Amino acid sequence: MDKIVILTGAGISAESGIETFRADDGLWAKHRVEDVATPEGFMRDPELVVNFYNARRAQAASVEPNAAHRALARLEEEHAGEVVVITQNVDDLHERGGTRNLYHMHGHLKGALCYACEHRWEAPMVMAPGDSCPACEAPAARPDIVWFGEMPYEMDRLFAHLAEADLFASIGTSGNVYPAAGFVAEARRAGAHTIEFNLERSAIGNQFAEHRIGPASRTVSDWVDELLTR
Template sequence: MKIAILTGAGLSAESGLGTFRDKGGIWTKYDLTQVATPEGFAADPALVHEFYNARRANCVESEPNAAHFALGELQSDSAHEVTIITQNIDDLHERGGAKDVIHMHGQLLRALCANCGERWDAPIIMTPTDLCPRCSAPQTRPDVVWFGEIPYAMETIQQKVSESDLFVAIGTSATVYPAAGLVQLARGETRELNLAPTDAAGAFDSGRYGPATSIVPEWVQSL
């Protein structure tokens, strides 16, 4: 069976990585227009790097949870062809055993040169004076997709979802486009796994609700 899985922040929340909506979380301490837009980076690169340095440190200190491991095990099952698409910029899927994860919003542990497009592994601490290893321009930024930018690999993502026998959205509100439109592309069965029904729950054929560390392993086991 071909399975396409879309994961969001709710999958990593139990690993200590906050979602956009966490009260008191790191996202609430910054103006997102200043730290998560190309315009914000151009205006104050030091502030943007401060924000992502904190997120990167949080990421490397976190561990994959039972949901990540369950999806890694599912992908290794030869009975299924599993594509994992994530909105998350952490590496917990990979540390949970997943392979070839499609990071539609980029990766926190990778760096990007805004001048020439070169990509490389990011250091834990990035600064505005970091030079690109290819062109030497001091325009190094996190390799993440900011508001107003186009998510990565959308053509591949759309193809994988449309060809799947089962499309599953896990830990995502499924209300922000283009991710929100993926369920409409699915031609097979669709299922939502989340802490609680989302506003998009009616677009799915079925749902299962509760903590990701409980419902995701249970769902994988049921397959």
């Protein structure tokens, strides 16, 4: 298993206290996706959207990485081959858990983006509608988040990693959101062994060769122990 490519979703951060997209209560339940997670929603009501992500940023800062985050960092450090982590999450729990070879395909709560010139910079804890871009000075700051209808970041590079994978693992993802839901098929075409970690089989669970059912803090930690003791 020289090259391991890992996709993580909301389920890995849920155990740290980050609400999942489909939670029955909390931040997401109070708003329609169309209002807070689309470019059109931002243009209609930038104050609502900016305040929503301010709340998410504060929530993410208040929690800590869990055993699954730390286990993946240990795998990266101790595995003889390459380990690549691709996350759909916008929190920084992987970084704080110690992962370095990491791609945020849906952006990052700690980032700001100018929609006039596409300059990026570190977001303040509290953004305000109409914040100015430090590069072009346009009042065009927005959260550096990939919203529905937008293209995830670095897709060419991510597909290149999948094409080289010997082992592909999906952790805590629903299998409902593309293009990430198509990653397992890409990895299988490359000949990779595929494994899914989840509380239950995802919408694309039948595409995986192996399943580990249970909380990621336990199942991922046990799996990393197995890999590193082979």
